[in-house]
Amino acid sequence: MNAYQEFSIIGSRPVRPDGLDKVTGRARYGADLNMQGQIYGHIVRSPHAHAIIESIDTSQALATEGVLAVMTGADLPEPGDSVLGGGEGAIALKDLSPMVMSQGKVLFHSQAVAAVAATSPELAAQAAALIEVSYQVLPAVTDMHEALGADAPILHADRFPDGFPEEPTNLAAHISLEVGEPDAAFERADVVIEQTYSVPMCHQGYIEPHACVARVDAAGQVDLWCSTQGHFMVAQYTAALTGIDVGKVKVTASEIGGGFGGKTTVYLEPLAVVLAQKSGRPVKMIMDRGDVFRVTGPAPGAQTRVKLGATQDGQLVAADVECVMDSGAYSGNPASFPAFMATACYKLTDARSTGRAVYTNKPKIHAYRAPSVPQVTLGFELAMTELAAELGMDPLAFRLKNAVEEGDVNMMGAPYNRIGLRECLEVASNHAHYKAPVAEGEGRGVAAGYWINAGLQSSATLNVLSDGHLSILTGSPDIGGSRASMALMAAEVLGIPFEHIHPQIAATDAVGHCDVTGGSRTTLATGQAVIQAAEQCVAEMCRRAAAEWKVEVGVVTWSQGAAHYGEQSLTFEALARRAGTMGGPLTFSSSLTASSAAPSFGVHICDAKVDKETGRTTITRYTTIQDAGKAIHPAYVEGQMQGGAAQGIGWALNEEYLYDENGVLQNAGFLDYRIPVASDLPFIDTVIVEVPNPLHPFGVKGVGEVPIVPPMPAVAEAVYQSAGVRLRDMPLNPPKIVAALQEQ
Amino acid sequence: MNKPLNKMAVQATINGEPTAFLCSPGQVLADVLRDELELIGTKIGCNTGDCGACSVLVNDRLVCACLVLAAEIEGQAVQTIEGVAEGGVLHPVQQKLLEHAGLQCGICTPGVVVAAKALIEHNPNPTEEQARYWLAGNLCRCTGYDKIIRAVLDAAQQMREEAAV
Numbered sequence: 001m002n003a004y005q006e007f008s009i010i011g012s013r014p015v016r017p018d019g020l021d022k023v024t025g026r027a028r029y030g031a032d033l034n035m036q037g038q039i040y041g042h043i044v045r046s047p048h049a050h051a052i053i054e055s056i057d058t059s060q061a062l063a064t065e066g067v068l069a070v071m072t073g074a075d076l077p078e079p080g081d082s083v084l085g086g087g088e089g090a091i092a093l094k095d096l097s098p099m100v101m102s103q104g105k106v107l108f109h110s111q112a113v114a115a116v117a118a119t120s121p122e123l124a125a126q127a128a129a130l131i132e133v134s135y136q137v138l139p140a141v142t143d144m145h146e147a148l149g150a151d152a153p154i155l156h157a158d159r160f161p162d163g164f165p166e167e168p169t170n171l172a173a174h175i176s177l178e179v180g181e182p183d184a185a186f187e188r189a190d191v192v193i194e195q196t197y198s199v200p201m202c203h204q205g206y207i208e209p210h211a212c213v214a215r216v217d218a219a220g221q222v223d224l225w226c227s228t229q230g231h232f233m234v235a236q237y238t239a240a241l242t243g244i245d246v247g248k249v250k251v252t253a254s255e256i257g258g259g260f261g262g263k264t265t266v267y268l269e270p271l272a273v274v275l276a277q278k279s280g281r282p283v284k285m286i287m288d289r290g291d292v293f294r295v296t297g298p299a300p301g302a303q304t305r306v307k308l309g310a311t312q313d314g315q316l317v318a319a320d321v322e323c324v325m326d327s328g329a330y331s332g333n334p335a336s337f338p339a340f341m342a343t344a345c346y347k348l349t350d351a352r353s354t355g356r357a358v359y360t361n362k363p364k365i366h367a368y369r370a371p372s373v374p375q376v377t378l379g380f381e382l383a384m385t386e387l388a389a390e391l392g393m394d395p396l397a398f399r400l401k402n403a404v405e406e407g408d409v410n411m412m413g414a415p416y417n418r419i420g421l422r423e424c425l426e427v428a429s430n431h432a433h434y435k436a437p438v439a440e441g442e443g444r445g446v447a448a449g450y451w452i453n454a455g456l457q458s459s460a461t462l463n464v465l466s467d468g469h470l471s472i473l474t475g476s477p478d479i480g481g482s483r484a485s486m487a488l489m490a491a492e493v494l495g496i497p498f499e500h501i502h503p504q505i506a507a508t509d510a511v512g513h514c515d516v517t518g519g520s521r522t523t524l525a526t527g528q529a530v531i532q533a534a535e536q537c538v539a540e541m542c543r544r545a546a547a548e549w550k551v552e553v554g555v556v557t558w559s560q561g562a563a564h565y566g567e568q569s570l571t572f573e574a575l576a577r578r579a580g581t582m583g584g585p586l587t588f589s590s591s592l593t594a595s596s597a598a599p600s601f602g603v604h605i606c607d608a609k610v611d612k613e614t615g616r617t618t619i620t621r622y623t624t625i626q627d628a629g630k631a632i633h634p635a636y637v638e639g640q641m642q643g644g645a646a647q648g649i650g651w652a653l654n655e656e657y658l659y660d661e662n663g664v665l666q667n668a669g670f671l672d673y674r675i676p677v678a679s680d681l682p683f684i685d686t687v688i689v690e691v692p693n694p695l696h697p698f699g700v701k702g703v704g705e706v707p708i709v710p711p712m713p714a715v716a717e718a719v720y721q722s723a724g725v726r727l728r729d730m731p732l733n734p735p736k737i738v739a740a741l742q743e744q
Numbered sequence: 745m746n747k748p749l750n751k752m753a754v755q756a757t758i759n760g761e762p763t764a765f766l767c768s769p770g771q772v773l774a775d776v777l778r779d780e781l782e783l784i785g786t787k788i789g790c791n792t793g794d795c796g797a798c799s800v801l802v803n804d805r806l807v808c809a810c811l812v813l814a815a816e817i818e819g820q821a822v823q824t825i826e827g828v829a830e831g832g833v834l835h836p837v838q839q840k841l842l843e844h845a846g847l848q849c850g851i852c853t854p855g856v857v858v859a860a861k862a863l864i865e866h867n868p869n870p871t872e873e874q875a876r877y878w879l880a881g882n883l884c885r886c887t888g889y890d891k892i893i894r895a896v897l898d899a900a901q902q903m904r905e906e907a908a909v
Contacts, residue, residue, distance in 0.1 A: 013845065015842045015843065016842070016845070018850075019841075019842040019847070020834075020842070022847055022850030022853050023834065023838040023841050023842060023847070023850075023853055023854075023857060024785065024825065024826070024828070024829055024834075024838065025783075025784070025785015025786070025824070025825035025826050025854040026785065027850055028784065029787065029851060031778075031788065032778075032784040122768075204885075205885045206849075206851075206885055207787075207789040207795055207797055207849075207851045207852050207883055207884070207885055208787070208789060208849070208851040209788075209789065255849075255850065255851075256849055257787070257789075257849050257850070257851025257852075258848075258849045258851060258885050258886060259849075260885070286788075288791070289789065289790040289791060289792065289795075479848070479849055480848035480849060480886060481845065481848060633845075635844070635845035635891070636845055636848070638845075638890075638891075639845055639848055639886070639887055639888075639891060640848075642887060642888035642890045642891070643848065643885070643886045643887050643888045644888075645888055646887075646888030646889070647885070647888075669790065669792055669794060670789075670790050670792070670794035670795050670883060671792065671794045675883060675885060676888075676889075677879075677880040677881070677883060677889075678875070678876040678877075678879040678880050678882070678884075678889040678892070678893060679873075679876040679877045679879075679880040680880075681876075681888060681889055681890075683872075683890050683893070683894075684888050684890045
């Protein structure tokens with residue numbers, strides 16, 4: 001039962017508190033702050049995808065007038081075996097440090113090997129070109145299947161994943177789960193299908209490149225400004241990577257120009273700090289767009305074999321899923337999520353799920369919206385659709401017959417609480433889009449999706465101002481409107497106007513710890529800290545009113561922004577104005593490790609038309625349906641659903657990393673790595689389903705990640721229905737469709 | 745601070761104000777706006793004219809400021825995001841983007857505002873398709889464009905209604 005059942009302002013759509021700054025150009029992002037006396041950093045990057053660094057000669061660069069500092073990997077401590085926690089998962093320092101700067105060996109093209117700081121960006125670039133690096137070039141492997149071959153160059157001779165101790169391979173991780181007896185269960189199936197599906201490596205594609213500026217003062221205090229999904233994470237990672245005490249690192253989060261998981265780590269920040277330390281001047285660094293593609297965050301490419309069995313009446317009886325994922329040059333641990341979550345939407349008592357990750361000479365993969373789950377879901381959901389067709393069943397009816405509900409246990413072993421998959425499937429089945437006939441020449445696909453959603457650590461501090469306004473401090477960067485959600489939740493508890501509430505993102509020295517804005521956790525977990533702090537505020541205000549009226553606090557009630565007893569009342573504003581004489585300043589903090597996280601599910605319906613001459617696919621109609629638990633600000637929930645759908649459509653139709661035989665990315669720019677533009681998409685309809693999360697006071701479930709999970713299988717089926725050729729290898733770009741049509 | 749010495753003096757009108765600045769011959773307008781004139785509302789997402797975050801008007805022509813040499817604007821009139829709201833009153837495009845929640849991270853928003861305002865000045869009654877093609881040069885990774893397009897069409901309608909009164 002949720003603590004709050006009826007809402008007065010939750011569910012409304014006020015203008016976000018930071019909106020004015022963002023539509024007028026005043027909001028400050030990563031590259032928008034300058035520090036007095038700053039100089040500029042420039043990174044030297046490897047021209048090889050696999051090489052041993054024999055020597056680095058920085059003398060010429062250092063002798064150049066205007067160059068104030070030079071650094072190499074030798075200026076960073078050896079990573080050792082320590083492991084950092086960091087929001088969406090722990091990471092070993094030895095996997096993190098080389099993504100910032102290489103120490104001795106280069107494992108992917110454009111990996112950082114040295115850096116220069118100089119008095120102008122041009123001078124820094126010129127000086128960087130004077131750094132001489134001598135390489136022993138090694139053969140590179142960028143294809144994960146080749147990387148598992150017997151002749152493949154080995155990236156890490158010192159790494160032996162669990163269960164494979166004989167000799168080093170490029171296998172980075174292996175996980176295998178089994179429930180029941182899948183092999184025996186397949187014997188009971190009337191229909192079995194088995195297919196293999198693949199998804200290319202792609203990029204999060206945030207529009208703002210990574211940027212930061214760092215100052216280190218004479219006492220060794222670090223003052224760092226950067227664009228990030230979590231400035232507490234930046235402080236922790238930067239301290240560990242540079243050997244500075246974390247207590248000496250203050251990080252301020254700028255406004256963030258998109259992240260989608262890709263800004264839950266550091267690339268430039270430790271380098272700027274070391275260069276600032278060495279030069280004695282603040283150092284600003286901005287990553288070039290090409291380098292954003294070449295060295296940051298790609299999402300893993302994957303190949304998934306799916307075998308499903310069902311009885312003639314549409315009962316799913318067994319599943320066997322095997323997903324191979326490209327980890328890039330270091331361990332990004334992409335194998336466990338697909339293994340755990342592949343079957344999460346369906347009742348399956350007999351199933352096997354295997355995940356493997358492979359090292360290749362490409363940048364280490366990083367989190368991208370529901371990390372690794374869209375890839376495995378392409379396989380599972382498209383197989384579900386193919387199986388429904390073999391059974392002669394409606395694909396939504398087939399899913400509804402097998403959908404998980406409260407009490408069911410997925411492969412992670414914990415029973416589901418109140419979840420909304422069935423509700424979403426029912427809404428989809430009855431939606432006008434699904435009931436409308438498919439237009440001539442077009443095709444229609446549907447798919448479901450799941451994401452676990454995170455809880456993690458959050459903090460909030462509320463300061464009641466003397467005029468009855470309220471300042472909210474949290475440490476969760478606002479990536480998509482979360483300030484508005486925080487203000488709505490505080491307004492709901494306190495009963496004061498939304499416009500009187502001023503949410504801010506405080507620096508690491510000004511608010512309690514917050515894990516990254518990721519895992520769809522901010523509205524749930526940081527919101528819960530805000531709710532708790534607001535409840536403390538109400539309790540204190542009632543206590544003060546009771547003292548004023550000389551009554552027991554238990555008889556005082558709080559409603560409509562005021563304390564009440566009989567005919568008497570004291571408003572929030574009155575209590576704020578008199579705070580100094582009634583007990584002092586009204587300041588409330590709450591910190592928690594949220595145990596209220598609950599998974600979310602979504603269902604998408606896609607209509608598409610394939611031009612059989614050119615192979616171009618047009619999305620003609622698209623509907624997203626999702627369980628939000630409780631939508632705090634529905635417009636921003638819809639925005640997450642629409643944005644995630646657009647990213648998934650891009651991945652389905654066009655986005656992919658293209659490497660040449662030397663491991664050099666061939667499409668490192670927005671012209672050649674083409675994300676969806678406005679003219680590529682129709683309006684994206686949304687239906688918010690609300691099955692409240694019983695663990696959260698307001699019923700919130702995370703919403704940000706699920707919407708990227710269903711699009712690939714939904715689009716792929718729509719393309720099949722329109723073009724008449726079955727493609728299981730994304731992206732479904734025009735050349736691939738034309739080739740398939742010609743082959744037919 | 746050491747800065748290259750071979751600077752050019754440029755005079756232009758920026759957001760209606762006569763402005764003079766020094767720039768190096770290879771410096772692009774986006775850098776001058778941001779670094780020399782502190783007009784940081786013009787964003788840089790790619791520096792290659794692919795993302796539209798640096799959209800500005802030069803003599804009422806919509807351009808990417810990262811593709812224009814600063815020296816080229818001698819004697820020209822430049823309008824940036826900072827010049828869109830007049831006297832503190834938001835342009836209808838800005839207001840409608842707020843009302844429709846047509847922004848999430850907001851990094852593309854200044855470019856979208858400048859481009860959409862130019863669209864409506866060019867075509868007061870754009871269709872959805874015309875708005876989508878006009879804004880095809882302004883990449884947004886957060887919204888799927890749905891609420892942006894709705895906001896722009898709504899702003900155009902409001903401006904038509906206001907003009908008719």
